Amino acid sequence: MAFGTSRFAEQGYHPTSVSEIVTGLGVGKGVFYWYFDSKEQLFLEILRDAQTDLRRRQQQAIAEEDDPIRRIELGLRASLAWAEEHRDHNRLIQFAATEATFVGALRRGQDIAVADVVRHVKEAIAQGRIRDDADPDLLAHAMVGVAGHLTRTFIYERGEAAGGVADSVVAFCLRGILGDP
Amino acid sequence: MAFGTSRFAEQGYHPTSVSEIVTGLGVGKGVFYWYFDSKEQLFLEILRDAQTDLRRRQQQAIAEEDDPIRRIELGLRASLAWAEEHRDHNRLIQFAATEATFVGALRRGQDIAVADVVRHVKEAIAQGRIRDDADPDLLAHAMVGVAGHLTRTFIYERGEAAGGVADSVVAFCLRGILGDP
DNA sequence: GCAGTTCTTGACCGCCCGGTCAAGTGACCG
DNA sequence: CGGTCACTTGACCGGGCGGTCAAGAACTGC
Numbered sequence: 001m002a003f004g005t006s007r008f009a010e011q012g013y014h015p016t017s018v019s020e021i022v023t024g025l026g027v028g029k030g031v032f033y034w035y036f037d038s039k040e041q042l043f044l045e046i047l048r049d050a051q052t053d054l055r056r057r058q059q060q061a062i063a064e065e066d067d068p069i070r071r072i073e074l075g076l077r078a079s080l081a082w083a084e085e086h087r088d089h090n091r092l093i094q095f096a097a098t099e100a101t102f103v104g105a106l107r108r109g110q111d112i113a114v115a116d117v118v119r120h121v122k123e124a125i126a127q128g129r130i131r132d133d134a135d136p137d138l139l140a141h142a143m144v145g146v147a148g149h150l151t152r153t154f155i156y157e158r159g160e161a162a163g164g165v166a167d168s169v170v171a172f173c174l175r176g177i178l179g180d181p
Numbered sequence: 182m183a184f185g186t187s188r189f190a191e192q193g194y195h196p197t198s199v200s201e202i203v204t205g206l207g208v209g210k211g212v213f214y215w216y217f218d219s220k221e222q223l224f225l226e227i228l229r230d231a232q233t234d235l236r237r238r239q240q241q242a243i244a245e246e247d248d249p250i251r252r253i254e255l256g257l258r259a260s261l262a263w264a265e266e267h268r269d270h271n272r273l274i275q276f277a278a279t280e281a282t283f284v285g286a287l288r289r290g291q292d293i294a295v296a297d298v299v300r301h302v303k304e305a306i307a308q309g310r311i312r313d314d315a316d317p318d319l320l321a322h323a324m325v326g327v328a329g330h331l332t333r334t335f336i337y338e339r340g341e342a343a344g345g346v347a348d349s350v351v352a353f354c355l356r357g358i359l360g361d362p
Numbered sequence: 363g364c365a366g367t368t369c370t371t372g373a374c375c376g377c378c379c380g381g382t383c384a385a386g387t388g389a390c391c392g
Numbered sequence: 393c394g395g396t397c398a399c400t401t402g403a404c405c406g407g408g409c410g411g412t413c414a415a416g417a418a419c420t421g422c
Contacts, residue, residue: 010281011281012195012279012280012281014193014196015195017408017409017410018409018410018411019408019409019410027370027371028370028371028372029370029371029372029410029411029412030369030370030371030372030412030413031369031370031371032411033410033411033412034368034369038410038411039410039411091279094278094279095279097333098193098272098275098279099193100191100192100193107338135349138331138335138349138353139353141330141331141334141335142327142330142349142350142353144330145326145327145328145329145330145331146326146327146330146357148326148330149322149323149325149326149329149330150319150322150323150326152278153322154319154322168316168319168323169323172319172320172323172357172358173357175356175357175358175359175360175361176327176353176354176356176357176360177353177356178356179356179357179359179360179361180356180360180361198378198379198380199379199381200378200379200380208400208401209400209401209402210380210381210382210400210401210402211382211383211399211400211402212399212400212401213381214380214381214382215398215400219380219381220380220381364421364422365420365421365422366419366420366421367418367419367420367421368417368419368420369416369417369418369419370415370416370417370418371413371414371415371416371417372413372415373412373413373414374411374412374413374414375410375411375412375413376409376410376411376412377408377409377410378407378408379406379407379408380405380406380407381404381405381406382403382404382405383401383402383403383404383405384403384404385400385401385402386399386400386401387398387399387400387401388397388398388399388400389396389397389398389399390395390396390397390398391394391395391396391397392393392394392395392396
């Protein structure tokens with residue numbers, strides 16, 4: 001699965017053939033179809049694992065924090081750190097969003113993560129720390145957008161460290177959800 | 182080209198065959214290869230046209246405005262409006278970002294648009310309206326991330342109107358670049 | 363050492379892909 | 393009217409695809 005992940009990430013899902021994966025692994029084709037029903041299923045399994053792993057990382061990061069705003073910050077930082085360590089998985093997540101076959105599976109995982117952020121935003125609104133006319137869902141997705149795009153641009157394309165980028169992401173997002181104007 | 186765009190957007194680039202495009206159009210395969218060198222070239226041409234069109238729209242929107250912050254706002258609104266009208270093109274842009282063959286061509290266009298935003302941000306910093314320790318490039322990309330993700334989530338997936346979403350995008354982004362905290 | 367089960371092999375299958383090209387077709391020009 | 397040439401056709405090609413399967417190999421429990 002690790003090898004498949006890297007091939008898919010480097011060349012794309014469709015251009016990567018099952019033959020290529022198995023010969024790269026030095027095994028016969030039968031092995032592949034013994035463990036997976038199809039190429040598609042391999043991809044879905046990789047996707048599910050990636051989402052599970054990211055979520056675990058986020059949960060760990062915020063486990064010991066009660067303040068909702070701090071939880072959002074820690075969640076963002078954890079996501080960027082994970083993304084830095086799992087470029088390949090992240091690319092596949094991005095690809096999955098463009099393919100009708102995979103968007104369903106992708107969104108199921110994505111929704112769970114967003115729901116967490118929404119919860120924190122709502123809590124912060126209840127505490128009067130975010131304007132109460134704000135739409136929690138929208139703010140959550142806006143933050144996801146910032147984190148995703150800055151990860152791709154500054155960490156992947158420009159090779160910057162996740163820590164520094166995370167500082168900027170957090171700063172921008174917190175101004176976005178807390179700011180006055 | 183319009184038909185190709187819609188097939189690519191609906192089914193994906195690889196799953197769409199040249200045969201499918203020409204039979205859908207009711208013409209022979211020779212016609213396709215008379216006007217295009219390859220399937221790849223068709224895609225690149227679509228991509229280039231889309232980027233050109235989006236940029237024209239942005240330029241028109243900000244042409245008569247001098248204030249840099251207002252220009253950013255109008256640029257964001259124009260982008261969302263364009264995205265609402267050109268879902269297919271936007272999907273292909275998103276896909277192009279995931280395919281090594283196309284990222285080069287994509288980035289060339291993307292960089293130009295970002296450079297515009299960067300210019301406005303720098304101007305706003307010079308006017309003392311944005312903190313002068315801010316990184317213009319980062320702020321510009323953050324806004325692109327917000328606009329792109331909210332477009333996909335709220336306009337494409339949930340079918341909301343571009344106008345309303347644009348209000349939220351602008352509000353979030355302006356807090357993000359102007360806000361105090 | 364046998365039987366049964368779990369894994370592994372790679373030749374093979376049918377299919378369809380991107381791309382080619384010989385053979386037109388018909389509008390235009392002298 | 394004949395010749396030219398921009399365009400169109402669709403059968404065809406080589407190749408590679410996802411997926412199958414008969415034939416083992418390797419391990420188990422007995």
